[in-house]
Amino acid sequence: xxxxxxxxxxxxxxxxxxxxxxxxxxxxxxxxxxxxxxxxxxxxxxxxxxxxxxxxxxxxxxxxxxxxxxxxxxxxxxxxxxxxxxxxxxxxxxxxxxxxxxxxxxxxxxxxxxxxxxxxxxxxxxxxxxxxxxxxxxxxxxxxxxxxxxxxxxxxxxxxxxxxxxxxxxxxxxxxxxxxxxxxxxxxxxxxxxxxxxxxxxxxxxxxxxxxxxxxxxxxxxxxxxxxxxxxxxxxxxxxxxxxxxxxxxxxxxxxxxxxxxxxxxxxxxxxxxxxxxxxxxxxxxxxxxxxxxxxxxxxxxxxxxxxxxxxxxxxxxxxxxxxxxxxxxxxxxxxxxxxxxxxxxxxxxxxxxxxxxxxxxxxxxxxxxxxxxxxxxxxxxxxxxxxxx
Amino acid sequence: xxxxxxxxxxxxxxxxxxxxxxxxxxxxxxxxxxxxxxxxxxxxxxxxxxxxxxxxxxxxxxxxxxxxxxxxxxxxxxxxxxxxxxxxxxxxxxxxxxxxxxxxxxxxxxxxxxxxxxxxxxxxxxxxxxxxxxxxxxxxxxxxxxxxxxxxxxxxxxxxxxxxxxxxxxxxxxxxxxxxxxxxxxxxxxxxxxxxxxxxxxxxxxxxxxxxxxxxxxxxxxxxxxxxxxxxxxxxxxxxxxxxxxxxxxxxxxxxxxxxxxxxxxxxxxxxxxxxxxxxxxxxxxxxxxxxxxxxxxxxxxxxxxxxxxxxxxxxxxxxxxxxxxxxxxxxxxxxxxxxxxxxxxxxxxxxxxxxx
Numbered sequence: 001x002x003x004x005x006x007x008x009x010x011x012x013x014x015x016x017x018x019x020x021x022x023x024x025x026x027x028x029x030x031x032x033x034x035x036x037x038x039x040x041x042x043x044x045x046x047x048x049x050x051x052x053x054x055x056x057x058x059x060x061x062x063x064x065x066x067x068x069x070x071x072x073x074x075x076x077x078x079x080x081x082x083x084x085x086x087x088x089x090x091x092x093x094x095x096x097x098x099x100x101x102x103x104x105x106x107x108x109x110x111x112x113x114x115x116x117x118x119x120x121x122x123x124x125x126x127x128x129x130x131x132x133x134x135x136x137x138x139x140x141x142x143x144x145x146x147x148x149x150x151x152x153x154x155x156x157x158x159x160x161x162x163x164x165x166x167x168x169x170x171x172x173x174x175x176x177x178x179x180x181x182x183x184x185x186x187x188x189x190x191x192x193x194x195x196x197x198x199x200x201x202x203x204x205x206x207x208x209x210x211x212x213x214x215x216x217x218x219x220x221x222x223x224x225x226x227x228x229x230x231x232x233x234x235x236x237x238x239x240x241x242x243x244x245x246x247x248x249x250x251x252x253x254x255x256x257x258x259x260x261x262x263x264x265x266x267x268x269x270x271x272x273x274x275x276x277x278x279x280x281x282x283x284x285x286x287x288x289x290x291x292x293x294x295x296x297x298x299x300x301x302x303x304x305x306x307x308x309x310x311x312x313x314x315x316x317x318x319x320x321x322x323x324x325x326x327x328x329x330x331x332x333x334x335x336x337x338x339x340x341x342x343x344x345x346x347x348x349x350x351x352x353x354x355x356x357x358x359x360x361x362x363x364x365x366x367x368x369x370x371x372x373x374x375x376x377x378x379x380x381x382x383x384x385x386x387x388x389x390x
Numbered sequence: 391x392x393x394x395x396x397x398x399x400x401x402x403x404x405x406x407x408x409x410x411x412x413x414x415x416x417x418x419x420x421x422x423x424x425x426x427x428x429x430x431x432x433x434x435x436x437x438x439x440x441x442x443x444x445x446x447x448x449x450x451x452x453x454x455x456x457x458x459x460x461x462x463x464x465x466x467x468x469x470x471x472x473x474x475x476x477x478x479x480x481x482x483x484x485x486x487x488x489x490x491x492x493x494x495x496x497x498x499x500x501x502x503x504x505x506x507x508x509x510x511x512x513x514x515x516x517x518x519x520x521x522x523x524x525x526x527x528x529x530x531x532x533x534x535x536x537x538x539x540x541x542x543x544x545x546x547x548x549x550x551x552x553x554x555x556x557x558x559x560x561x562x563x564x565x566x567x568x569x570x571x572x573x574x575x576x577x578x579x580x581x582x583x584x585x586x587x588x589x590x591x592x593x594x595x596x597x598x599x600x601x602x603x604x605x606x607x608x609x610x611x612x613x614x615x616x617x618x619x620x621x622x623x624x625x626x627x628x629x630x631x632x633x634x635x636x637x638x639x640x641x642x643x644x645x646x647x648x649x650x651x652x653x654x655x656x657x658x659x660x661x662x663x664x665x666x667x668x669x670x671x672x673x674x675x676x677x678x679x680x681x682x683x684x685x686x687x688x689x690x691x692x693x694x695x696x697x698x699x700x701x702x703x704x705x706x707x708x709x710x711x712x713x714x715x716x717x718x719x720x721x722x723x724x725x726x727x728x729x730x731x732x733x734x735x736x737x738x739x740x741x742x743x744x745x746x747x
Binding site for chain 2: 067068069070071072073079080083087127130131132133134135136138139140141143144145239242243245246250251254
């Protein structure tokens with residue numbers, strides 16, 4: 001087997017490593033006076049953590065060694081399914097004046113956009129399928145149906161979020177720079193509106209992510225030069241305008257008298273995709289039971305400690321096969337964070353092994369249904385809109 | 391044509407606005423790989439078992455049909471355990487033939503050649519790279535021709551012979567073909583060559599090496615006394631080609647010998663100390679061990695690099711050297727001029743290197 005994958009620590013490489021900032025910092029302010037609860041891994045000795053790393057390495061090695069034809073067929077099948085749904089959906093919407101065509105077309109297009117962003121885009125951009133050496137299905141060439149250009153996404157997500165997962169002051173995904181999601185973060189009056197912010201963000205999530213990648217809060221805090229942000233905004237605009245033209249001008253025009261219904265159908269599909277991906281993604285690291293970490297922890301962090309941080313900082317969603325597919329297997333957030341570049345179709349199979357390891361080492365393995373987990377996230381967002389909450 | 395092609399380009403650009411961020415070609419290729427122009431495919435429509443270990447695959451290319459010259463090779467890509475693997479094979483069909491033929495000999499332990507020669511059914515899809523290679527006949531066709539082949543080295547020569555036989559059979563009158571293999575049963579294209587010889591006046595010298603030994607300079611002089619008066623095309627194992635090169639250097643006109651090497655060169659690590667290789671386009675860094683080709687190091691680090699023959703023939707894999715030095719692992723030559731093109735498949739790092747790929 002010639003498949004080669006990097007080790008977990010190095011696969012979080014960015015396509016363009018940040019030139020001036022070796023370690024990214026967020027613009028959030030943390031109050032050192034707020035006590036953090038003791039870590040659920042406090043009872044583990046160094047030797048135990050090293051042993052746990054070996055066990056997880058073995059799981060990864062087993063998957064990588066057996067990657068083959070079946071896996072290649074899997075990703076091609078999903079690509080075919082996604083493109084089929086998109087062609088079918090947009091085809092039906094040419095007749096969007098007919099209500100059944102509008103409903104079927106919108107449903108197919110929504111499913112296509114969700115598959116494109118989640119099971120395909122997110123996972124391919126992680127390099128999960130690079131081992132096939134297919135220049136069309138590769139982290140360096142893939143582009144997705146999303147406002148954010150894939151290269152910007154890879155830097156903020158693959159590198160920053162996956163390397164510094166849940167480290168306060170390092171992982172911007174903790175609250176996405178606009179919300180107070182940990183009690184250690186200093187409260188400010190603007191946080192009062194965050195329940196509303198969350199609803200709005202959910203509806204426009206695609207654009208939230210695209211703008212988020214430009215790190216405007218760092219420009220405001222003086223950590224990032226405006227010129228750099230401006231250049232990134234231009235890159236974003238060059239892609240985003242094509243996305244906008246496609247969904248809101250070109251395909252509506254093709255529908256002739258159905259211009260408005262088609263534009264509304266595309267808006268509906270984009271919005272449903274936004275709401276769905278927002279819910280799934282917010283359940284990955286914010287529900288009760290997930291831990292956040294102090295920056296000091298990064299000092300000399302071993303592979304085993306990195307694994308422990310990924311497990312304690314992530315939470316899974318429970319559901320059936322179709323549910324897992326439509327979440328892009330982010331329902332296996334814990335497995336994904338342990339092995340971000342292992343093909344997503346293997347997460348379900350290795351999940352029981354990871355859970356068993358957690359049980360044996362006395363570590364929590366947070367999992368629950370989407371409604372249950374999402375309500376915990378909303379409860380936290382509402383509570384932390386007000387001071388305190390530790 | 392100019393108007394038509396610019397209309398075509400406009401149509402493609404317009405379609406791309408509807409398919410973006412994908413290309414229309416991506417969707418066509420998903421519906422049917424044969425419709426892809428960016429990843430050209432071909433369907434296997436026929437198989438000829440030439441010998442026990444050699445098979446000719448007849449390929450029907452998709453919309454993008456490669457146009458080759460007789461004697462050239464094409465890249466053939468197949469998936470082995472889900473991973474695309476590429477090898478180059480001589481085209482044995484004529485440029486004008488309906489199907490593109492490649493003739494593959496299974497190499498012991500060869501994952502790709504074994505798959506193509508023995509386990510590829512009719513109906514299978516393979517990928518096809520652009521034809522390349524300098525092992526072709528000049529215009530006009532030289533008067534006195536000599537072809538020397540051993541084993542599967544007959545394949546590019548067969549492409550030439552079929553083209554000549556079909557378009558200018560008179561040029562084969564008086565031509566000599568020396569074809570070496572272990573036994574008569576191993577001789578690829580034996581029947582067709584014998585028939586060709588009978589109909590054109592071409593002389594076929596079959597050398598069965600199990601009985602008569604390998605072709606040497608002396609044996610050549612016995613078989614083809616006037617070899618120095620001929621333009622010669624030779625293809626076969628490295629040992630034979632080395633011996634022939636020496637023979638022409640010593641006793642003939644070196645410019646009259648044209649050779650095609652189809653065996654992986656021996657790579658030596660001398661002076662290729664290894665180092666850190668930065669692929670500047672993809673932003674991926676790789677550590678190259680002493681004597682390890684840049685391509686192998688890059689692929690191990692997850693880089694997507696252009697690749698073709700993987701033996702320094704086809705120039706598919708060239709990248710521009712930006713800084714540092716590389717050494718040709720076959721010859722030991724050092725390349726250290728920024729801006730120079732280097733073949734990543736046969737170049738090793740001599741210290742830290744930056745390459746535009």
